[in-house]
Amino acid sequence: MDDSPDSLPLSATGITGFDDILGGGLPPNRLYLIEGNxxxxxxxxxxxxxxxxxxxxxxxxxxxxxxxxxELAAVARSHGWSLAGIEIVELVASEAELEPDNQHTMFQPADVELGQTTKAVLAEVERVKPRRVVIDSLSELRLLAQSSLRYRRQILALKQFFIGRSCTVLLLDDNTSAASDLQLHSIAHGVVSLEHLSPQYGAERRRLRVTKLRGQKFRGGFHDFNIATGGLDVFPRLVAAEHVEGREQRLLTGGVPEFDRLLGGGFDYGTSALLVGPAGAGKSSVAINYARAAAAKGERAALFAFDERAEVLLRRAAGLGMDLAPHIKDRTLTLQQVDPAELSPGEFAATVRRAVDGADGHAPAKVIVIDSLNGYLHAMPEEDFLTVQMHELLTYLGHKGVVTFLVLAQHGMIGSMQTPVDTTYLADTVVLFRYFEAAGEVRQAVSVVKKRSGTHERTIRELKLDGGIRVGEPLKAFRGVLTGTPTYDGGSETLMGPANV
Known part of the structure; x- marks a missing residue:
């Protein structure tokens, strides 16, 4: 019988994300090492x-x-599982071994115990004739072997024993040895490493990596995962190149003609837009307006709020004439409040992907709003890789024909302002919001400084949020509006009356 991986179906793990990383599952009838603290x-x-x-x-x-x-039954119960159907073999120390009379022997205890343990394992395999075997854990065998040579020989003997018995074996190792045992890596057909990280603040983070899998292509690198009721939820690292699709050419309009004209007609589907400016300048309101406009046309929009509570966002939107409640009720708009301290970047990318694929119980989303990138930045344990992960996510959303709005708040209000992370080169469209002083009042201005997918206005227009979103005529009478301290060159006829109150 040919038991090569090419001739037999893969052995699925039952963990959807993990199987995706493995390319479908584990090649059967092989021995694998699962290691982790x-x-x-x-x-x-x-x-x-x-x-x-x-x-x-x-x-x-x-x-x-x-x-x-x-103890195993308790673990299973915590996930709502039953051990029925699984043969459990306990080879832990018995009570008799605790008796003083049994603590003295003329033989090396390890010599006797290792042989007995190995013999017991082999006997149970012969009795049950399993297709899937888990041995937990190798640290016990390592301690009984006492030397690395003897330990390696025992593992090789187990590997030879399982060959030809149609068994797929998982060896669990808790990494309690003083040094990493690379010899075991060389013996195993595949190696999966699990890591448990504790950031200085926020929830614990877990991630896994397939470091070796002979004869099969797999997705390398680290992949975030959670342990929740029901088991592991693995979030495969997003690779945008795996999701290239054709998309139609059309525009998303927001119902404010002057704003759409700034953009050359609207936002192109399959592109990303970065709305950047100081706090309170209107970035989130504009993003919400376009999400509401999509929902009004029957297309689903998904909002992910990092910084603002859901009830505050809904109340503020209603104050601007954008009642989101009907769209939330008919499921054309979903609003998810995200706690940066409780979320890993991989989980967030998986959440967005499920929304776009319609795997979250709703229609596939065509508009995504991330408010804000500042909150996403705080969710990152390694800030150096924010732009790389965001690039993959935006490319994936572009392939799916989604309009993506990224809100980014700058430090400062007027004058020189700092951006916490430079993502302007990633976005297809960049909309710049500014405060400026005119006629003794603080006003808001908006301009489109970049649009890859077509032409756009080069003008700077005043923006007002007073019961709705209004855009005025180009501010031709001023110079230096983007600096926050403009120079007056003419009359005030281009201004839109009193500033926001």
Whole structure:
């Protein structure tokens, strides 16, 4: 019988995101190493793998050298699972070994115990004849072996034993040895590393990486994951090049003709727009207006609010004449409040992807609003990679024909302002918002400084938010509006009356 990976179907793990990373699953009848510190999720992953085998009516065996069956049952219950269908073999120390009379022997205890442990494992495999096997954990075998040579020989012996027995084996290792055991990496057909990170503030972060998988293409790099009720939820690293699709050429208009004219007609589907300026200048209001306009046409818009509470956002939008409640009720607009301290970048990208694919129980989203990038930046444990991850996300959304609005608040109000991260080169369209002083009042201005997908106005227009979004005539009587301290060169006939109150 040919048991090569090319001739047999892959052994699915039952974890959708993990199978996606692996290219469909694990090549069957091979031995794999799952390593990670205690608490990183190895046992949960292994149980999910066996439950998938039970679902496919495959015999499954869990050999535990450290935890009791009761402890495994408690883990399963926490996820709403039952161990029915999985053969559990406990090879932990018995109560008899605690008796003083059993602590003295003429033989090296490790020599006896290692042989007995290995023999017991092999005997259970012969009895159950499983298709899927988990051995938890290798740290016990390592301690019993006492030397790296003896330990390697034991693992090689186990590997030889399982060859030809149609078993796919997961070896769990909790990394409690003083140094990384690369010898074991060379023996295993594949290696998966799980990491448990603790940032200085916020929720714990978990990520995994497939460091080796012989004979099969997989998605490399780190992938974020969570452990929730129901098991591991893995978020594969987004690779935009895998999602290239054709898209139609059309514009998204927002119902404010003057603003649309600034943009040369509107925002092109399949492009991204960066709305940048100081706090309170109107960036979020403009983004929400275009999301509402899409929802009014029956297209779903998804808003992700990092900085503002949902009820405040809805109340502020209603004050500008944009009642979002009907659209939320008919599910053409979804609003999700995001807590940066509780979210990993990989999870956020997966959440956006599910909205665009319609995998979150709603229609596929055609407009995405991220408000704001400042909040997203604070969600990043490694800020150096923000622009790289954002580039992949924007490229993916572009391939899907989505209009993406990114709100970015600058530090400062008037004059020289600093941007926390430069993403202007990533966006297809850049809309600049500014405060300026005129006629003894603080006013707002808007201009389009970049649009890759077509022509746009080069003018600077006044922006007013007073019961709605209004855009005035070009500010031809002023110079230096973008600096916040303009020079007056003419009359005030181009201004739109009193400033916002």
């Amino acid at each position: 205690p608490g990183s999720g190895k046992t949960t992953l292994a149980l999910q793998y066996l439950f998938e085998g039970v679902r496919k009516k495959e015999p499954c065996l869990y050999v535990t050298l450290s935890e009791t069956k009761a």
